[in-house]
Amino acid sequence: MADDSLGGADDEFREMLAKFLSGEGELDPSKLAGAAGLPTDPLMVARLMGQLQKAMNANADGVDWQLARDEAGRIAAQGSIRSSGAELDQLRQALNVAALWLDEATSITQLTSEPTLMTRADWARLTLPVWTQLAEPVATSIADSLTTVLDEQMPEELKGMVANAGQLMRSLGGTLFSMQLGHVVGQLSAEVVSGGDIGIPLLPGRDDHDVQAALIPQNLAAFGAGLDIAPDQVQLYLAVRELAHARLFRHARWLRLHLISAITDYAKGIRIDTERIESLAAEFDPANPESLREALTSGALIPPKSDAQVAALGRLETTLALIDGWVDVVTASATARLPRADAIAETVRRRRAAGGPAESAFSTLVGLELRPRRLREAAAFWRAVEDAVGAEQRDALWAHPDLLPGSDDIDDPSRVIASLSGTADASADALDQALSDLLADDGGARPVEGAPGEAPDEPPGPDEPTA
Known part of the structure; x- marks a missing residue:
C-alpha cells in the first residue's frame, strides 16, 4: 500500500x-x-x-x-501434430541400431535410462x-x-x-x-530435434549423474523434409548423434555442472549500461519504437565484456567446441555405413553454426550464444588423437576436467598425443596415473540404452508416447 x-x-x-x-x-x-x-x-x-x-x-x-x-x-x-505409430516404431528401432553402432565407435558405455520420444510441449516443460x-x-x-x-x-x-x-x-x-x-x-521447441541439440544437456535423468536422451519426432521429420536423403538415414544419423551426446555427459559426470556453472558465472558478470537506458528513455519516440526494439534485441544495453568475462567466454567456447567436435567424430565413425552420412553431417554443422531465430533471441536474453565457434578445428583435434592413440585413449580425456584439452591443444594436439602415448617426459606419468585412478570408478550401473521394456522417467506427452 x-x-x-x-x-x-x-x-x-x-x-x-x-x-x-x-x-x-x-x-x-x-x-x-x-x-x-x-x-x-x-x-x-x-x-x-x-x-x-x-x-x-x-x-x-x-x-x-x-x-x-x-x-x-x-x-x-501450437502446430503440434501426432506422429503415427509406424513412425514412432521406426524411430525406436533407429535408437536401438544407433546404440549398437556407437558401441563400435566409442569405449564410453551405454546409458542407464532408456531414450525417449517426446512432444514439443514435453521438451519445453522439461x-x-x-x-x-x-x-x-x-x-x-x-x-x-x-x-x-x-x-x-x-x-x-x-x-x-x-x-x-x-x-x-x-x-x-x-x-x-x-x-x-x-x-x-x-x-x-519447434526447432530442436533432440535433447542435446543446443549443445548442453537440458533434460533431467534419473539422478544428478544421469542424462536423458530424447528425440522429437515431429521436428526430426521436418529436418529431413528439405533433404534429398532417405528418411531412415536421417533418423539413424540423428539418433546416433543424440545418444553420443548423452553418453558423453553421463560418462563425464562433471561436465554438465561445469558447463552450466560457467554459463551462469558469465551471466552474473553482465551489467546493464544505465547511461544507455537514460539516453534511450530521453530519446524515445512513442510513434517510432524501432530504436527501442533495436536496443533491446541487439545487446546495446550490455557494456563491453570485462577481461574476466572474455577469458571465461573463451574457456566456455572451447569446451562447447570440444563437446560438439567429439560428438561429430564419434557419430561419423558410427554412421560410416550410411551412404549419405557426410551430407547429413554437413547440414547439422551448418545448422548449428547459423543458429535459428529463437536461439538468436535467447542469446539476447542470456547475453551468450550457446554455439561452438571452433567446431571444425575441435573435430580435427579428436581425429588426430584417435589416429595416434586410438578411441579408448581419446575418450579417456573426458574423465576429469583437469585432463580436458585447451584452446592451444586444439591448434596443436602434439602435447596431448605425447602424454597419452607415453612419449612425453616423466611429468606425464603422474597424469597417466591420475587418469587410471579416475577411470577405475565407473559407477557400475547397468547399461540399458536402446533396450525396450523399461518404464520411462517421465509420463508420456499429450501427443506421443515415450519410447
Whole structure:
C-alpha cells in the first residue's frame, strides 16, 4: 500500500500505467510487444497487457517463472501434430541400431535410462528449469539496473513516487522478461530435434549423474523434409548423434555442472549500461519504437565484456567446441555405413553454426550464444588423437576436467598425443596415473540404452508416447 505522505504520487503513477495497459495511453501496446521481440498479433498483445496488469496489481518481485512455463507450453502446443505409430516404431528401432553402432565407435558405455520420444510441449516443460537457471542472472541485472536509474536520476520532487514505483517496475519488468523467455523456449521447441541439440544437456535423468536422451519426432521429420536423403538415414544419423551426446555427459559426470556453472558465472558478470537506458528513455519516440526494439534485441544495453568475462567466454567456447567436435567424430565413425552420412553431417554443422531465430533471441536474453565457434578445428583435434592413440585413449580425456584439452591443444594436439602415448617426459606419468585412478570408478550401473521394456522417467506427452 502506498504511503499517504507521498501525496498520492504513487496512485498517480499507477493510474498512468493503468491507462497505458488498457490502451488509453499515447503508446500503442502492440509497439511495446514488438519492441520486446514478441509477436504483435492482437491475441499476443492482449495476453501481454493482461499479464502486465496482473503484475501491477500483484506487485510481485522479479521474474514470474510460472508465467514463463505457461507461455512456453502454450507456444509449443501450437502446430503440434501426432506422429503415427509406424513412425514412432521406426524411430525406436533407429535408437536401438544407433546404440549398437556407437558401441563400435566409442569405449564410453551405454546409458542407464532408456531414450525417449517426446512432444514439443514435453521438451519445453522439461527443459525450462535449465533455461530459467541460465536466464535468471541477466533478469536480475536488468531489474537492478532499472531500479538504480529510477532511484538516482529522478528529480528530488519525484523521489517519493519512485520509492514505490521501483518495486512496481521490477514486477512489470519481470513479467515482460517472463513472457520473452517463455516465447523463446516455445519457439525453440519447434526447432530442436533432440535433447542435446543446443549443445548442453537440458533434460533431467534419473539422478544428478544421469542424462536423458530424447528425440522429437515431429521436428526430426521436418529436418529431413528439405533433404534429398532417405528418411531412415536421417533418423539413424540423428539418433546416433543424440545418444553420443548423452553418453558423453553421463560418462563425464562433471561436465554438465561445469558447463552450466560457467554459463551462469558469465551471466552474473553482465551489467546493464544505465547511461544507455537514460539516453534511450530521453530519446524515445512513442510513434517510432524501432530504436527501442533495436536496443533491446541487439545487446546495446550490455557494456563491453570485462577481461574476466572474455577469458571465461573463451574457456566456455572451447569446451562447447570440444563437446560438439567429439560428438561429430564419434557419430561419423558410427554412421560410416550410411551412404549419405557426410551430407547429413554437413547440414547439422551448418545448422548449428547459423543458429535459428529463437536461439538468436535467447542469446539476447542470456547475453551468450550457446554455439561452438571452433567446431571444425575441435573435430580435427579428436581425429588426430584417435589416429595416434586410438578411441579408448581419446575418450579417456573426458574423465576429469583437469585432463580436458585447451584452446592451444586444439591448434596443436602434439602435447596431448605425447602424454597419452607415453612419449612425453616423466611429468606425464603422474597424469597417466591420475587418469587410471579416475577411470577405475565407473559407477557400475547397468547399461540399458536402446533396450525396450523399461518404464520411462517421465509420463508420456499429450501427443506421443515415450519410447
